[in-house]
Amino acid sequence: MLRFSKALEELKEKALFRQIKDRESPQGAEITLKGKRLINFSSNDYLCLASDPRVVEASCRGLKEFGAGAGASRLLSGGTTLHERLELLLARFKSTERAILFNSGYSANTGIIQALADRDTAIFSDELNHASIIDGCRLSRGTVYVYRHKDLEHLRELIKKSSASNKLIVTDTVFSMDGDIAPLKELLLIATEYDALLYIDDAHGTGVLGKGYGALKHFGIKAEQRIIQMSTLSKAVGSFGAFFAGSEDIAQWLINRSRSLIFSTALPPSVIAASLEGVRIIMAEPERVERLWNNRETLLKGLKELNIETSPSETPIIPVKVKTNQEALRLSSFLFERGIYAPAIRKPTVSTPRIRLTLLYCHSDEHISRLIDALREARKCGLL
Numbered sequence: 001m002l003r004f005s006k007a008l009e010e011l012k013e014k015a016l017f018r019q020i021k022d023r024e025s026p027q028g029a030e031i032t033l034k035g036k037r038l039i040n041f042s043s044n045d046y047l048c049l050a051s052d053p054r055v056v057e058a059s060c061r062g063l064k065e066f067g068a069g070a071g072a073s074r075l076l077s078g079g080t081t082l083h084e085r086l087e088l089l090l091a092r093f094k095s096t097e098r099a100i101l102f103n104s105g106y107s108a109n110t111g112i113i114q115a116l117a118d119r120d121t122a123i124f125s126d127e128l129n130h131a132s133i134i135d136g137c138r139l140s141r142g143t144v145y146v147y148r149h150k151d152l153e154h155l156r157e158l159i160k161k162s163s164a165s166n167k168l169i170v171t172d173t174v175f176s177m178d179g180d181i182a183p184l185k186e187l188l189l190i191a192t193e194y195d196a197l198l199y200i201d202d203a204h205g206t207g208v209l210g211k212g213y214g215a216l217k218h219f220g221i222k223a224e225q226r227i228i229q230m231s232t233l234s235k236a237v238g239s240f241g242a243f244f245a246g247s248e249d250i251a252q253w254l255i256n257r258s259r260s261l262i263f264s265t266a267l268p269p270s271v272i273a274a275s276l277e278g279v280r281i282i283m284a285e286p287e288r289v290e291r292l293w294n295n296r297e298t299l300l301k302g303l304k305e306l307n308i309e310t311s312p313s314e315t316p317i318i319p320v321k322v323k324t325n326q327e328a329l330r331l332s333s334f335l336f337e338r339g340i341y342a343p344a345i346r347k348p349t350v351s352t353p354r355i356r357l358t359l360l361y362c363h364s365d366e367h368i369s370r371l372i373d374a375l376r377e378a379r380k381c382g383l384l
């Protein structure tokens with residue numbers, strides 16, 4: 001098709017062409033790509049649970065006991081006692097009345113926001129929120145107001161002017177490209193003042209912040225009724241899927257109104273069993289979270305010696321910013337040749353091109369010093 005091949009050529013010219021890269025090994029601190037062993041700084045499997053033998057074993061047991069596919073939506077016969085157990089565990093994990101599983105973070109954000117926001121709802125959304133939140137807002141019947149990144153004054157200005165009868169403030173807890181943290185205490189104050197719901201996407205907070213319990217624990221905020229928590233099971237938990245955690249009423253509403261929950265087959269039992277074990281390990285082994293943060297400190301120290309700016313990162317997501325898409329690609333391939341996998345993130349995903357580094361619990365000091373050495377060399381070669 002001429003139209004697409006032309007458009008693809010244009011992407012290539014602008015260094016914006018994207019490709020799928022599939023591994024030949026399990027996820028972890030080292031992976032094999034195209035036959036090459038690489039130190040991996042591109043994974044969200046923060047606690048290295050995806051290939052933890054206990055998680056894999058639990059998943060096999062789930063598979064053997066309940067079979068491969070779920071075979072139907074949760075509202076029919078797709079769910080199992082494992083699904084119920086996981087929801088009970090997640091409600092306890094997040095200190096809420098109820099948790100409800102969704103099939104992915106993407107499908108949770110689109111399904112929950114769409115169900116919560118009707119015609120009379122004004123949605124206030126941070127400009128750097130994840131794409132799935134943006135799509136959830138678009139799918140809803142609500143009116144969307146985008147506030148400048150973490151700009152409380154701008155949010156206040158917009159919400160003050162709103163005459164909508166329902167209000168919903170939506171934010172990532174940890175922003176996935178810069179690794180900075182949303183000011184949840186202040187957002188909750190504003191939500192309370194204007195009687196709004198506060199929807200938080202804790203995809204990069206769960207297993208990372210608050211000793212693994214997530215962003216609310218990090219700030220010491222109680223999981224009150226107006227807070228709606230969404231998180232994934234696909235990042236630090238090492239499995240797949242996502243969940244809502246909040247009040248019983250909203251849970252019932254989602255079961256009745258959330259299209260991605262109602263019109264999609266339930267997650268398979270093997271995945272649910274893996275999530276159960278992943279969450280159990282997070283709660284039982286806080287030392288994994290501690291080691292993850294120590295690894296962040298080790299890398300930051302090395303980057304500081306090289307005078308590499310990492311702001312505004314506050315988490316194991318660390319951007320190394322450059323000026324152009326081409327520079328980002330060049331730096332990424334330079335590292336690749338030296339056995340380090342750190343992908344380039346380009347416009348329009350981000351406004352400043354970068355390589356995005358994510359640290360893992362299972363990175364060794366050696367892994368991190370190899371990255372620093374390679375970056376030092378890149379600096380010498382004028383790539384940074």
Ligand SMILES: *Cc1c(COP(=O)(O)O)cnc(C)c1O
Binds near residue numbers: 105107176201204234
């Ligand atoms: C990864 C991510 C999602 C999507 O979750 P998936 O389970 O991968 O679909 C949603 N929100 C944020 C902030 C994310 O980082």
